[in-house]
Amino acid sequence: MEDEIISLGMKTIKEKSEIFGDDAGAFRVSDAWMIFTNDMLVWSTDVVKEMSYEDVGFKVVTMNVSDISAMGGKPMFFAFSIGLPEYDKKVEKGIFEGIQAGLKEYGMKLISADTNFSKELVIDGIAIGTSKKLLLRKNARVGELVCVTGDLGRPLSALLISLKNFRVEEDDRERIFEKLIRAKARVEEGQKLTEFSECGIDISDGLVRELKALSQASKVGMVIKSENLPISEEVKNFCEINGLDQYLVAMNSGEEYELVFTVKKDRVDEINFDFTVIGEVIEEKGVFFERNGKIEKPRDLSWRHFETSIL
Amino acid sequence: MEDEIISLGMKTIKEKSEIFGDDAGAFRVSDAWMIFTNDMLVWSTDVVKEMSYEDVGFKVVTMNVSDISAMGGKPMFFAFSIGLPEYDKKVEKGIFEGIQAGLKEYGMKLISADTNFSKELVIDGIAIGTSKKLLLRKNARVGELVCVTGDLGRPLSALLISLKNFRVEEDDRERIFEKLIRAKARVEEGQKLTEFSECGIDISDGLVRELKALSQASKVGMVIKSENLPISEEVKNFCEINGLDQYLVAMNSGEEYELVFTVKKDRVDEINFDFTVIGEVIEEKGVFFERNGKIEKPRDLSWRHFETSIL
Numbered sequence: 001m002e003d004e005i006i007s008l009g010m011k012t013i014k015e016k017s018e019i020f021g022d023d024a025g026a027f028r029v030s031d032a033w034m035i036f037t038n039d040m041l042v043w044s045t046d047v048v049k050e051m052s053y054e055d056v057g058f059k060v061v062t063m064n065v066s067d068i069s070a071m072g073g074k075p076m077f078f079a080f081s082i083g084l085p086e087y088d089k090k091v092e093k094g095i096f097e098g099i100q101a102g103l104k105e106y107g108m109k110l111i112s113a114d115t116n117f118s119k120e121l122v123i124d125g126i127a128i129g130t131s132k133k134l135l136l137r138k139n140a141r142v143g144e145l146v147c148v149t150g151d152l153g154r155p156l157s158a159l160l161i162s163l164k165n166f167r168v169e170e171d172d173r174e175r176i177f178e179k180l181i182r183a184k185a186r187v188e189e190g191q192k193l194t195e196f197s198e199c200g201i202d203i204s205d206g207l208v209r210e211l212k213a214l215s216q217a218s219k220v221g222m223v224i225k226s227e228n229l230p231i232s233e234e235v236k237n238f239c240e241i242n243g244l245d246q247y248l249v250a251m252n253s254g255e256e257y258e259l260v261f262t263v264k265k266d267r268v269d270e271i272n273f274d275f276t277v278i279g280e281v282i283e284e285k286g287v288f289f290e291r292n293g294k295i296e297k298p299r300d301l302s303w304r305h306f307e308t309s310i311l
Numbered sequence: 312m313e314d315e316i317i318s319l320g321m322k323t324i325k326e327k328s329e330i331f332g333d334d335a336g337a338f339r340v341s342d343a344w345m346i347f348t349n350d351m352l353v354w355s356t357d358v359v360k361e362m363s364y365e366d367v368g369f370k371v372v373t374m375n376v377s378d379i380s381a382m383g384g385k386p387m388f389f390a391f392s393i394g395l396p397e398y399d400k401k402v403e404k405g406i407f408e409g410i411q412a413g414l415k416e417y418g419m420k421l422i423s424a425d426t427n428f429s430k431e432l433v434i435d436g437i438a439i440g441t442s443k444k445l446l447l448r449k450n451a452r453v454g455e456l457v458c459v460t461g462d463l464g465r466p467l468s469a470l471l472i473s474l475k476n477f478r479v480e481e482d483d484r485e486r487i488f489e490k491l492i493r494a495k496a497r498v499e500e501g502q503k504l505t506e507f508s509e510c511g512i513d514i515s516d517g518l519v520r521e522l523k524a525l526s527q528a529s530k531v532g533m534v535i536k537s538e539n540l541p542i543s544e545e546v547k548n549f550c551e552i553n554g555l556d557q558y559l560v561a562m563n564s565g566e567e568y569e570l571v572f573t574v575k576k577d578r579v580d581e582i583n584f585d586f587t588v589i590g591e592v593i594e595e596k597g598v599f600f601e602r603n604g605k606i607e608k609p610r611d612l613s614w615r616h617f618e619t620s621i622l
Contacts, residue, residue, distance in 0.1 A: 012404065013424075017388055037423050038390050040393075079349050083353055103326045108326065110326060113321070113324075113349075114351050116353050117353065118431060119355060119431040122429055124351065
């Protein structure tokens with residue numbers, strides 16, 4: 001639905017920046033790129049009861065910074081517009097403190113802010129970054145390896161527990177909820193990647209969705225080895241006790257804020273941070289998952305903005 | 312109320328850009344300033360029934376561009392986040408067409424956009440501009456003239472007609488509503504002003520409010536000759552038939568998107584666009600209005616976000 005709105009709307013608008021519609025927009029200033037993104041958090045669709053107001057403020061910063069990182073940028077400035085349903089000092093203080101914590105975490109400065117009253121809490125976050133070189137979705141090339149930072153599956157597992165009453169072992173709860181509640185953007189990795197890679201995206205809507213975006217923009221295909229997906233013990237355990245397919249959870253989990261990127265085989269050993277090789281760029285268009293030697297089309301369950309139907 | 316939220320919140324946030332809290336924020340890139348602002352439109356407080364969806368889209372652009380102009384900037388890029396209560400193609404098309412018309416009007420390119428569902432329609436607009444020199448609120452100097460572009464009073468008159476059933480003569484209606492419905496930012500004037508002036512602000516909350524902001528930031532006072540306020544015949548007529556004080560209407564009318572600026576007396580003749588000298592910067596702190604030779608403290612009726620009590 002959102003995609004439909006965006007594509008209809010974007011046809012209406014003729015004038016666009018040189019780089020538009022990637023993880024962020026960008027324009028050149030002398031010998032560097034200014035990278036620019038905005039992403040709105042809406043209370044009724046983006047917040048779960050386990051999050052504090054500070055977590056909400058921090059998340060607005062993270063989700064925008066993650067898009068700057070996915071372009072290879074160094075985050076510099078942040079801005080936000082907030083709509084509050086009523087004036088409650090505690091709510092407002094919590095959110096502002098969360099934003100302050102985010103600015104500190106990512107070394108950013110606030111450049112502009114606007115407050116309003118609205119019928120539900122909305123916060124539009126805006127991030128500005130810079131880079132000499134951009135990681136673009138259209139730059140994946142056949143033969144390159146597909147890689148991902150961190151581990152996958154925890155945010156979706158946490159949502160299933162929070163919204164759909166799935167079971168969790170008490171020892172696993174904290175680790176599973178950690179990323180949904182206070183994910184951190186891959187700021188260092190994004191900047192380092194500009195040395196090794198030309199192509200990246202962040203996981204906000206789920207791995208399948210992001211791989212499709214890369215493949216379509218680059219006019220290539222990708223084959224992912226399901227067994228290679230980085231899945232934590234807690235998620236494996238959660239899936240087992242709830243009878244869920246761990247790979248399905250990992251490939252559809254959103255709000256991960258991990259980076260997916262491609263890299264030439266002969267350069268992969270140079271990368272100086274933790275990551276996992278999960279697959280390869282191929283000529284045949286589409287996104288494929290290989291499991292036990294068999295190729296399958298992935299199930300794109302979409303992410304949760306309006307449907308959380310994992311089952 | 313909004314001011315209270317902003318000031319509490321802004322104390323929480325430590326890291327700020329070099330220029331923060333003026334009409335827009337700004338940072339240096341090589342020999343120029345990048346100017347940055349964001350301003351959210353909320354359906355329940357910012358839209359009147361006389362506006363079409365296109366007018367709403369155009370307004371989101373104008374209100375942000377006006378802040379760039381108030382800093383002396385040339386508008387370059389625009390971005391927005393929209394929250395829609397439900398998916399209605401007509402609503403969405405109208406708003407996007409209004410945004411497109413705004414981009415064309417101001418010669419801007421779209422750099423980023425985000426769509427969401429929310430309980431009421433909100434649109435956060437974001438504008439990026441550039442200038443070699445900035446007009447700042449803190450730069451008014453004693454002895455300078457206080458000037459304003461255009462005419463004052465039409466938007467407040469229109470609101471009183473729309474929301475409070477004040478009377479209007481049919482011949483005057485169109486001109487009175489014109490600015491509330493489709494105001495244009497003073498883009499050319501703002502850029503030209505950097506040659507003649509150091510200090511400017513745009514009228515979004517009403518002249519009294521903006522003069523207070525200039526005076527406080529510059530640690531000076533201002534005395535305005537009420538008889539000099541540029542008021543159109545339509546507003547004079549409207550005030551007369553409704554028994555309203557035309558100066559009170561002109562000095563409290565918001566969403567004018569006119570520029571208020573100060574200029575040295577010996578440079579005022581060089582200014583090559585239409586404007587009106589309305590007063591002078593003085594040493595005694597405060598904002599004063601002189602009428603029939605008598606000085607009076609202005610009534611700051613605030614603007615309409617939550618109170619529309621002009622009476």
